[in-house]
Amino acid sequence: MDATSRPPSLAGLRRTYEGEPLLESDLAADPITQFTRWFQDALESGLPEPNAMVLATASAGGRPSARTVLLKGYDERGFVFYTNYESRKGRDLAENGRASLLFPWHPIRRQVRVEGLVARLPHEESAEYFTSRPYGSRIGAWASRQSAVVRSREELDARYAEMAERWPEDPPVPDFWGGYRVVPSEVEFWQGQLDRMHDRLRYRRSHPGWIVERLAP
Numbered sequence: 001m002d003a004t005s006r007p008p009s010l011a012g013l014r015r016t017y018e019g020e021p022l023l024e025s026d027l028a029a030d031p032i033t034q035f036t037r038w039f040q041d042a043l044e045s046g047l048p049e050p051n052a053m054v055l056a057t058a059s060a061g062g063r064p065s066a067r068t069v070l071l072k073g074y075d076e077r078g079f080v081f082y083t084n085y086e087s088r089k090g091r092d093l094a095e096n097g098r099a100s101l102l103f104p105w106h107p108i109r110r111q112v113r114v115e116g117l118v119a120r121l122p123h124e125e126s127a128e129y130f131t132s133r134p135y136g137s138r139i140g141a142w143a144s145r146q147s148a149v150v151r152s153r154e155e156l157d158a159r160y161a162e163m164a165e166r167w168p169e170d171p172p173v174p175d176f177w178g179g180y181r182v183v184p185s186e187v188e189f190w191q192g193q194l195d196r197m198h199d200r201l202r203y204r205r206s207h208p209g210w211i212v213e214r215l216a217p
Contacts (some may be wrong), residue, residue, distance in 0.1 A: 019109045022191035022199035030210055031187035031203040032076050035112060038105075038189065045108050054102040055081065057092035065092060071103075072129060078183040079114060080121065082129060084146035085176050091147075093118050099182050109192035114184050121179035130173045138171045139163050188215070 028034040042050035051071040058064045065088055073080040079101060084090055093099065101114040130138060143160040150156055163171070184205070191199040198217035203210040 018194050019191055021193065022189060022201055024201065024212055024214070027189075027201060027212060030076075031184060031189075032074065034189060034203075035074070035187065038110060038112060042103075042105050042108060042110075045105075047105060047107060050103075050105065052103075053079075053081075054104065055089060056100040056102070057089050058096050058098075059092050060095035065089065071101075072179070078116065078181040080179055080181050082126065082177070082179045084141070084144070084174075085120075085178060086148075087146035093180065101182055111188075111190040113186075113188040113190070114182060115186045116182050116184040118180050118182050121181055123173075123178065126178035127173045129179060130177070135169075135171075139167065141174055141177050142167075142171055193217075 028037065039050065049070070052068055053071050054066055055069045056064060056066040067089065069081045069083065069089075071079055072082055085094075097118050099116070099118045101112075103112040105111060130141070133141075139160060142163040143156065184203075186202055186204050188200060188202040193199055196217060200215040200217055202213050202215055204213060205211075
């Protein structure tokens with residue numbers, strides 16, 4: 001292996017985190033209100049796609065998988081995203097209805113982590129969102145058998161053209177596509193601090209409310 005093909009040394013690759021401390025007294029009474037505060041900060045900071053989140057799932061056999069998806073709504077019931085039910089994440093969730101979300105807002109030295117059960121949205125809610133999407137995205141949902149092996153890019157393009165010809169104006173909602181809601185049982189707010197002494201405050205569901213716990217960094 002010559003010098004140009006050796007992997008770079010990562011031992012010295014690090015950043016110093018420094019931010020306002022995150023104290024228990026700073027937190028809202030519930031995690032959704034607190035998430036709204038931080039999400040607004042992320043928006044105002046100019047972060048690209050602040051609603052991008054890492055979604056981690058696992059099969060019934062415990063095989064993990066993670067990918068980035070977009071948050072498309074949230075409220076006191078949970079966090080919503082949309083996908084193909086037949087994709088790998090869809091198959092995982094059919095076998096094991098639990099998931100974790102991570103919002104990696106590194107430029108503002110924050111992360112939010114969510115864990116919880118996952119449920120499909122009612123068809124009416126999925127349909128309402130589907131019809132709000134750009135035409136090309138709706139055709140793309142029909143054209144892509146998400147996570148399936150394809151022979152070539154040409155095959156994908158031909159499939160897209162076929163669907164566009166079939167529905168030149170108003171494609172219906174596919175029966176294999178829709179939304180999921182992650183119903184949080186835990187929500188952790190992470191604020192970077194000096195010397196890796198980060199602040200980690202976790203809301204843990206304890207009916208009828210939430211318990212806040214500080215975790216070691």
